[in-house]
Amino acid sequence: xxxxxxxxxxxxxxxxxxxxxxxxxxxxxxxxxxxxxxxxxxxxxxxxxxxxxxxxxxxxxxxxxxxxxxxxxxxxxxxxxxxxxxxxxxxxxxxxxxxxxxxxxxxxxxxxxxxxxxxxxxxxxxxxxxxxxxxxxxxxxxxxxxxxxxxxxxxxxxxxxxxxxxxxxxxxxxxxxxxxxxxxxxxxxxxxxxxxxxxxxxxxxxxxxxxxxxxxxxxxxxxxxxxxxxxxxxxxxxxxxxxxxxxxxxxxxxxxxxxxxxxxxxxxxxxxxxxxxxxxxxxxxxxxxxxxxxxxxxxxxxxxxxxxxxxxxxxxxxxxxxxxxxxxxxxxxxxxxxxxxxxxxxxxxxxxxxxxxxxxxxxxxxxxxxxxxxxxxxxxxx
Amino acid sequence: xxxxxxxxxxxxxxxxxxxxxxxxxxxxxxxxxxxxxxxxxxxxxxxxxxxxxxxxxxxxxxxxxxxxxxxxxxxxxxxxxxxxxxxxxxxxxxxxxxxxxxxxxxxxxxxxxxxxxxxxxxxxxxxxxxxxxxxxxxxxxxxxxxxxxxxxxxxxxxxxxxxxxxxxxxxxxxxxxxxxxxxxxxxxxxxxxxxxxxxxxxxxxxxxxxxxxxxxxxxxxxxxxxxxxxxxxxxxxxxxxxxxxxxxxxxxxxxxxxxxxxxxxxxxxxxxxxxxxxxxxxxxxxxxxxxxxxxxxxxxxxxxxxxxxxxxxxxxxxxxxxxxxxxxxxxxxxxxxxxxxxxxxxxxxxxxxxxxxxxxxxxxxxxxx
Numbered sequence: 001x002x003x004x005x006x007x008x009x010x011x012x013x014x015x016x017x018x019x020x021x022x023x024x025x026x027x028x029x030x031x032x033x034x035x036x037x038x039x040x041x042x043x044x045x046x047x048x049x050x051x052x053x054x055x056x057x058x059x060x061x062x063x064x065x066x067x068x069x070x071x072x073x074x075x076x077x078x079x080x081x082x083x084x085x086x087x088x089x090x091x092x093x094x095x096x097x098x099x100x101x102x103x104x105x106x107x108x109x110x111x112x113x114x115x116x117x118x119x120x121x122x123x124x125x126x127x128x129x130x131x132x133x134x135x136x137x138x139x140x141x142x143x144x145x146x147x148x149x150x151x152x153x154x155x156x157x158x159x160x161x162x163x164x165x166x167x168x169x170x171x172x173x174x175x176x177x178x179x180x181x182x183x184x185x186x187x188x189x190x191x192x193x194x195x196x197x198x199x200x201x202x203x204x205x206x207x208x209x210x211x212x213x214x215x216x217x218x219x220x221x222x223x224x225x226x227x228x229x230x231x232x233x234x235x236x237x238x239x240x241x242x243x244x245x246x247x248x249x250x251x252x253x254x255x256x257x258x259x260x261x262x263x264x265x266x267x268x269x270x271x272x273x274x275x276x277x278x279x280x281x282x283x284x285x286x287x288x289x290x291x292x293x294x295x296x297x298x299x300x301x302x303x304x305x306x307x308x309x310x311x312x313x314x315x316x317x318x319x320x321x322x323x324x325x326x327x328x329x330x331x332x333x334x335x336x337x338x339x340x341x342x343x344x345x346x347x348x349x350x351x352x353x354x355x356x357x358x359x360x361x362x363x364x365x366x367x368x369x370x371x372x373x374x375x376x377x378x379x380x381x382x
Numbered sequence: 383x384x385x386x387x388x389x390x391x392x393x394x395x396x397x398x399x400x401x402x403x404x405x406x407x408x409x410x411x412x413x414x415x416x417x418x419x420x421x422x423x424x425x426x427x428x429x430x431x432x433x434x435x436x437x438x439x440x441x442x443x444x445x446x447x448x449x450x451x452x453x454x455x456x457x458x459x460x461x462x463x464x465x466x467x468x469x470x471x472x473x474x475x476x477x478x479x480x481x482x483x484x485x486x487x488x489x490x491x492x493x494x495x496x497x498x499x500x501x502x503x504x505x506x507x508x509x510x511x512x513x514x515x516x517x518x519x520x521x522x523x524x525x526x527x528x529x530x531x532x533x534x535x536x537x538x539x540x541x542x543x544x545x546x547x548x549x550x551x552x553x554x555x556x557x558x559x560x561x562x563x564x565x566x567x568x569x570x571x572x573x574x575x576x577x578x579x580x581x582x583x584x585x586x587x588x589x590x591x592x593x594x595x596x597x598x599x600x601x602x603x604x605x606x607x608x609x610x611x612x613x614x615x616x617x618x619x620x621x622x623x624x625x626x627x628x629x630x631x632x633x634x635x636x637x638x639x640x641x642x643x644x645x646x647x648x649x650x651x652x653x654x655x656x657x658x659x660x661x662x663x664x665x666x667x668x669x670x671x672x673x674x675x676x677x678x679x680x681x682x683x684x685x686x687x688x689x690x691x692x693x694x695x696x697x698x699x700x701x702x703x704x705x706x707x708x709x710x711x712x713x714x715x716x717x718x719x720x721x722x723x724x725x726x727x728x729x730x731x732x733x734x735x736x737x738x739x740x741x742x743x744x745x746x747x748x749x750x751x
Contacts, residue, residue, distance in 0.1 A: 311559050
């Protein structure tokens with residue numbers, strides 16, 4: 001088991017800063033996910049921990065020991081890559097046993113460890129096969145098995161499911177999480193798939209362009225995203241953003257959009273958040289998640305707004321509705337039983353308890369509503 | 383524009399049958415998806431439609447015309463692949479207009495058409511940008527534009543979004559569907575991602591091992607799957623399956639879990655259907671996660687329908703939580719509200735909505751209805 005710490009790490013490749021002053025603390029026995037788009041620096045970070053790259057600045061600790069100068073082979077961490085490098089001419093058994101043979105471990109011990117790993121991964125019946133005769137999921141399991149037999153202190157996984165079919169990814173997600181719980185080991189899991197991160201991680205970090213955006217439990221990342229980037233990368237479809245301005249009318253702070261006015265319940269909280277911010281010119285983004293938009297055929301309240309259904313995306317368990325609200329297209333999530341059609345005019349409402357405001361200049365989250373406070377509908381036409 | 387009809391289409395590579403006697407019709411202006419896991423024959427099917435592969439047997443019709451012997455460049459199909467080929471040294475406008483320039487069309491016409499396409503794709507602001515400087519997302523739009531400008535009768539797309547990041551995929555799904563509606567072209571979209579197929583297509587052909595499993599609207603495919611493969615492949619998380627047998631007691635019909643305590647009372651129609659069957663001792667009950675209700679207490683109303691289980695796993699997905707509950711030897715996934723967070727190992731009572739129950743023959747895999 002291992003406690004991984006990164007202190008103010010910077011990594012440059014030529015003039016490009018791949019990682020910028022990044023600090024992270026990954027706890028012992030934690031399933032920790034690094035989420036970010038391609039090029040965010042996730043893989044670089046993983047390679048830094050494994051010792052395949054050296055940081056230009058900052059320190060890396062494994063179990064409180066500084067490992068900057070420790071060779072990869074002596075760090076006792078195992079990596080599972082996206083492109084699994086199995087030896088095609090060796091059997092599954094020999095592939096898994098390989099790292100142990102290299103370490104000159106006694107044959108009886110090898111046998112015992114390989115069988116134990118195969119059992120844990122449900123591939124006991126495949127040990128005599130060659131990789132060419134395995135499915136994608138089976139190959140992935142063999143690659144994990146090869147890491148498992150080494151009994152490392154931590155597992156570093158670089159998008160291990162990315163090359164698998166959507167269906168298989170779903171199954172492997174649950175299996176990996178179970179495996180980690182069974183082993184009780186530290187897993188650092190790199191992915192660009194938000195569902196993988198939300199569903200597997202005990203805690204997660206969101207990375208963009210080498211900069212840490214937020215590090216917290218998946219629930220917090222989803223409910224209280226630190227900025228627009230985080231709000232967009234988690235949730236599918238992503239959060240909708242509507243351009244608004246902050247205005248003070250009769251001493252009350254309001255958020256104004258072309259189509260509605262929103263009065264934040266916790267006005268003092270918002271004022272405090274705004275103090276000294278660049279949003280002084282009053283431009284903000286109002287963020288609302290697709291599941292927090294109500295879609296109605298008749299006006300449910302005075303606050304409802306008119307919108308046009310542009311496209312319907314039925315997903316079976318739910319339908320995503322693309323709605324045109326004035327000049328913007330926003331996406332809402334409705335139950336599959338709703339009979340809507342394209343070009344239909346509908347009434348929409350936003351759940352006032354789940355709205356977010358982001359600074360239009362810095363993209364930082366300024367405020368999230370927690371109590372009921374209705375939106376006041378403005379214009380009722382498109 | 384054209385309708386497409388495949389009649390007993392077959393393709394073998396050596397001993398391997400890639401596509402097995404495939405017949406289906408795609409109407410003029412329809413958006414059809416070919417969906418299946420890798421190796422299911424979907425790309426081979428598309429390549430035969432395009433003329434890049436010659437069928438071993440069977441016929442391909444565009445409208446009334448058999449096109450088996452028509453070379454690819456004369457079939458009037460446009461392609462967009464996962465790995466798009468665009469010229470990085472040319473501007474976006476030059477890339478989009480390329481096909482028309484090869485045809486030596488007058489410059490004003492090319493300019494006009496390029497603009498029209500760019501507007502549809504929302505990339506007019508990029509027309510003078512060198513394609514090499516574009517983001518991956520915009521490059522894919524240019525690739526679509528290059529194909530679109532040729533006004534092909536049929537548009538073929540082979541996993542065009544699989545290299546793109548998730549939020550852009552979401553955006554493009556809506557965009558492509560809107561685009562297809564606006565230009566009204568017949569479109570065939572190849573994918574292994576059921577969400578893409580469900581959200582965009584008018585009709586979905588689900589394939590496995592070269593065999594067409596079902597061809598229908600997203601609604602049909604999702605709500606009345608023809609067999610276990612389709613039921614399992616469509617939906618995320620997938621449908622739950624519980625091995626059962628049928629039994630009758632006191633004039634009631636039940637499905638009884640093979641390895642566990644659960645049982646379910648059947649309605650008259652299902653009871654009738656199963657009572658007639660020769661072999662009703664090996665069945666699979668299927669129910670989607672969203673049609674199971676999980677509760678820490680047993681509902682007093684209908685004790686017989688509640689299944690006792692324990693929480694083995696939680697998957698919080700933001701908008702909802704997937705609760706994995708073990709009932710006997712089976713584990714069922716339940717789609718619960720986002721804030722439902724029972725403790726691991728906590729007892730749960732599951733109530734299944736009988737209106738959304740599926741029953742399959744365990745041997746043949748076929749739905750019984």
